[in-house]
Amino acid sequence: xxxxxxxxxxxxxxxxxxxxxxxxxxxxxxxxxxxxxxxxxxxxxxxxxxxxxxxxxxxxxxxxxxxxxxxxxxxxxxxxxxxxxxx
Numbered sequence: 710x711x712x713x714x715x716x717x718x719x720x721x722x723x724x725x726x727x728x729x730x731x732x733x734x735x736x737x738x739x740x741x742x743x744x745x746x747x748x749x750x751x752x753x754x755x756x757x758x759x760x761x762x763x764x765x766x767x768x769x770x771x772x773x774x775x776x777x778x779x780x781x782x783x784x785x786x787x788x789x790x791x792x793x794x795x796x
Contacts, residue, residue, distance in 0.1 A: 712720070741749075775788050 772789060775785055778785070780788075
């Protein structure tokens with residue numbers, strides 16, 4: 710039996726629709742809604758902002774400790790002017 714191109718196209722379309730519906734039914738509950746995505750994004754932005762503020766505070770505290778330590782002036786300047794580049 711030989712199928713015409715139109716019959717092949719219709720058969721593949723029907724198979725695609727059945728597959729799409731079955732995937733939608735099986736995985737329908739695991740999709741993330743737009744509202745959930747927006748909420749997660751807002752929480753992540755708030756968390757990143759608070760982490761950055763905490764890191765800034767720690768950085769200022771470390772600079773103050775170095776400035777008020779008994780290290781020689783040259784060593785203090787070397788430490789404070791370091792850019793964190795690994796050698």
